[in-house]
Amino acid sequence: MPDSDSNAEKSLPMFYRSPRPLDRSQDADLKISRPTHFRFAAETNAIPILIEEFPLASAHYPIVFADGPVPIPAAVVGLRNSENLFVDNNGQWADDTYLPAYLRRYPFILMDDADNKQFVLCIDSDSDMLGPQGEYPLFEGNEPSDFTKNAMEFCAALRQQGDLTDAFVSELRAQDLLVPNDAKIETGEGEQIQLSGFLTIDPKRFDAVSDNLFTEWRAKGWLGLIYAQLLSSHRWQNLVTLAKLPGRPTIVLPQRETSAQLNVPRPDVAEEFRLKRRPLPGLRSRTA
Template sequence: MAKPPSVRTPEAPLAADQMPLFYRQIATLDAARCAGKSLKMSIGFEFARNTNVVMLNGAEFEQAARAYPIVFASAPNPAALAILGVRQAENLFVDANGDWRQNTYIPAYVRRYPFIFHRSEDGQQYTLCIDEAAGALEDGTERPLFVDDAPSEIAKGALEFCAAYQRDNEATREFVRELAKQQLLVPNQAQITLPGGESLALAGFELIDRAKFDALPSFVLTDWRKRGWLGLAYAHFISLGSFADLIERAGKKQVLM
């Protein structure tokens, strides 16, 4: 059984080639490193400007489907993904001020930043870390991460958020593995022509084959209903309608450029 997550003493930082999306300088959260530091109320979303896709957990599908196409990647690491833009390195939901589009759901992967879990080599321990390159800490004691060398309520909140994210992520990977096992995922690409005439090709993702899904035997559907997976599949189908909004937004941005 895996040990519960914790805020721990310092460990060696991860190498640059091991960094996940957005993260550049991950270090363990500890009292010595955070002494005399306060967590800023906000760092904005400038860090997410140059990505057009982020990981998405199944628990988010219903809300995310209203804004983002939800697609999948079955290999090498099973994942669900939210498409944020139709051009490489362009997030259509971050404006010139580094703010996320108002009244739009923000994926948990984005909201988690600058915090993240680091898993031990044996997979039995998760340690709360922070990206020191995020500029999220400032001098002061208004919003400390540690009080008298013990994690503050803010640090505990970050720990709980990352723990919930990790649980949801593992459950989502199980769902994607099952999609692959049932041979429902098919490679796809979107051929897009913007209103101004620019042609784009968005590739490297997979969709659920609707015909194969509809042909699943009843015992599989019953099992999926119990697991909450049917709702995830239907949210995926509904989300594909969001491609039209992305194309419209990309076209408007093209006119302004």
């Protein structure tokens, strides 16, 4: 039977090992460096993405949905478990390919403080991007640095986009447009790869939606997102070009982040690292 520590580790968001709130006294001399490598993402074959990312991500990766109460959109980056074809042996992400915001956010993350209806800025204390010799201080005197403030704003924007993404995906599920799918890929060497365990938009069901619903989705800016996901199915060949693999791997898709995943004590969290929850705004019509 696994111990409680391993259970806790499994419940953490992807890539995060020891997230905790920023602390003015504890982190006074701590600095952060921009990522010089992405080895922390080298052992996953799917990265969660948001609807704002669909147009750019669809130019490089197949976009699929992890099944669940609210399916999670993800960019597929590998053809077998624990392998990312876009991270090389030096930990560098492939040139001229879109870098998902989930990776750009790391090692920062917002924790949901449900009792106080706030979010708290946290950082993965185990990240090798942190140390006394980094480029950017987390604090300047007693105040958060501009770098930290920008990280807070970026995390807040992603959290808000997460709400918009959930609204879009929930509607796809409500209209029964998401269906289980398998990707069957010919390697060019007489081998066939079949990947399973994900959902995609069914083009025939989408074609059959009512004119009223189509018009409503156009006003919300959702049509471009749907077309981007459908067109991204042509990007499976990108993965085949990077690696020709035999077998029948299964895509391991990320778990949804929940407030329970970050068990961080609420007292003593500085006010500047708290973000008031705001009601979900109207969906923007821009899709690119």
